Amino acid sequence: MKEDAKTKLALNSYTKLMRGAESVTVRVGRKMSDAGLTISQFGVLEALLHKGPMCQRDVASKILKSTGNITLVIDNLEKQGLVRRERSLEDRRFCTVLLTEKGRALIEATFAEVEAAIAAEMGVLTDEEQETLGRICKKLGLREG
Amino acid sequence: MKEDAKTKLALNSYTKLMRGAESVTVRVGRKMSDAGLTISQFGVLEALLHKGPMCQRDVASKILKSTGNITLVIDNLEKQGLVRRERSLEDRRFCTVLLTEKGRALIEATFAEVEAAIAAEMGVLTDEEQETLGRICKKLGLREG
DNA sequence: AAAAAATAGTTTGACATTTAATCACTTCAG
């Protein structure tokens, strides 16, 4: 294959990848905003639900965002009474972030809806296509840089 | 297949799709920020380069952003002298957005780099994988809602 | 022609995001 055609193929599949991912993100994200949560807020609550309380640094790495960002996201969640900060006593640099009851109820309900939405989105693909997509995307994500 | 396993498969391929897309976006985006452009700014300049001058509404739909957003992005590009607005004389509601010479030079150089980066990213996949990925992602992007 | 509807763009307000600077606290070396 000529270099030119190779580049064309790459650009083409890149564009479809981005459009497809964006498309799914928007539609799934709607479930989160219906619950009054942004994507980041959802990510934080979901991490706390499934991994338990953790410090902000861990939250940040879990949802792939900067720690500066997390401070603000957690500020906003705290204002809504969905999470609570606890300054660690052993090492006072750390904050442990915990779900409140209200936060737990909200994320449990919302997570179920989001999960259903994801299943519906991916459901337009056959099982085999989903497996293939997963395998190919994993290759794309592996590289460091 | 049980419903539960189906959901699991969907969540799994969804996660890999998002991680893969994010990963590629970050690495390709680095080429843009090296040129002092944000992803949105790059998108606007690229549209103008390849489609010619157009009004803001068309720019917005081209890069899938809101018109309120485009106003700001173009404001910032204009400040940097990369684009120019011209209020249409036939219908004064429209602004035509044009590349300046400086803008054209910058986007031509940057586009070449980005194109190369995309080719490199997608190059970890075989040609067949790229075709398959494109086909599957297209299915994901088609639905409305 | 006047009123109503539609359209392009702008503004505003709330949140997100990154990078870099800074603060608070802990650890470690001398």
Next chain:
DNA sequence: CTGAAGTGATTAAATGTCAAACTATTTTTT
């Protein structure tokens, strides 16, 4: 023990993002 270096969190500044309200202009209705 004390000063330096390291680490978690916060803050600040710049940009982006959307939705919703608003302005200006044009088109459509009546």
